[in-house]
Amino acid sequence: MRLQKVLANAGVASRRVSEQYIVEGRVRVNGVVVSELGARIDPGRDLVDVDGTAVQLDTTKRYVVLNKPTGVVSTMKDEHGRPDLRRFTKEWPERLYNVGRLDAETSGLLVLTNDGELAHVLAHPSFGVTKVYIAKVDGRVSPATIAKLTRGIELDDGPIAADKARLLDASSGSSLVELTLHSGRNRIVRRMMAAVGHPVVELVRRQFGPLHLGTLPAGRARELTKVELGALLTLSRRGTDAPPEGGVELPPSEDQETS
Template sequence: MPRACGSQKVLAAAGVASRRVAEDMIVAGRVRVNGAVVDQLGSRIFPETDLVDVDGVAVQLDATKRYVMLNKPTGVVSSMRDDRGRPDLRGFTDAWPERLFNVGRLDAETSGLLVLTNDGELAHVLAHPSFGVTKVYIAKVSGRVSPQTIGRLTRGVELEDGPIAADRARLLDTSQDTSLVELTLHSGRNRIVRRMMAEVGHPVDELVRRRFGPLHLGSLPAGEARELTTVERGALLTLSRRAPGETTPPGADQETP
């Protein structure tokens, strides 16, 4: 049977603030439990079942859930076990005892931000395009990209599996031989950035994913992984809880295709 704990104790254990500061948050009406404001000291929380947020930001109470950011290097496939013997993600998860899996995929020659977790419900929200979670890519492409080409990317291009438009596109730099283009997309279609850029006549030479939803790769070196901070976890869980009317589908705790 789930055990109830004092609300300030739960917040302190979750790393939100010290117990004294948590008491001030509660009295100020900044804490909600299951959507209702809790402003009385001594109120009880069931950490295993209750949903808690502070200032509208979700608080992780389930300590069994793990959230990791990896800067995936090129040459590594986005799988926990590759049946062709290629380098996979297993070498980046040894530091954590949980069985982690990747949220979505980056192709082998694309580097950048990949989320590893054991939270199937969150993984479903992050990976499914219907929730509109955006990803930001920086592509080094062949040739000089024009403003007209940037406009075409945002208006949409026709691919063999249907039309696609970037949520945002921006030219960062250009020379005679190469250009740097930033693309923001919520599509999860296979190799979508490479196919879009090829369609407009600028094949991708190098590609890195810098952002995934509220997460930013920052200065994390290629091939390194770290746990998400309390703030980052809160941002992800807030996003997950705002997903309308969704439940975890069968198999959501498996690798995302």
């Protein structure tokens, strides 16, 4: 298919505006700038980005962000009959899966998708996707404890250090702590805070990679915006192997271009 038609079908812009993007050298296919109108690509194989932001060419892929409430397990079908994620995906016909997990007592941002490749990159700890949590914990957390969290502590399954940690609020009986981590280890925030003497009372994940929970109410789900999706796909592609070998077919001559 012609590149400008592929971009228009993907919702990047109209056919005419997409042509302008191409001529201006703002479009890359498999990492190579394509600035000739009439270039043809294979949407099922080639990777396209505009201004450095990845574009999803497969319109069958669905990307949803959910503010998971507490009391819900992170699975599409729980064998023990507990509340699961199916109730939040009824409006989408595709079969969606959760990217990673939040334990039942933790609320916050969870990504649901039918894009298996993206899900693998985002969920696998080796790719280092960061997550931001807000934890309400017992007791007054001191600056020394915050420093200890970033310096590193020893847990039963090995050492761990927060990428960032900061104290948001402290009262006589509890504190609010923001932790940024790229670890995918089980219940890691709860175990870290317990290890420094401040057990978690409430925990919410506010950010996952480039995605922010924002004002999305608990128990509500929505599709990603084009900006969010572009940022997520760009992050995903950086974590994968090199893009496929170029499948760009350039036109024989400029005067054969008709649309």
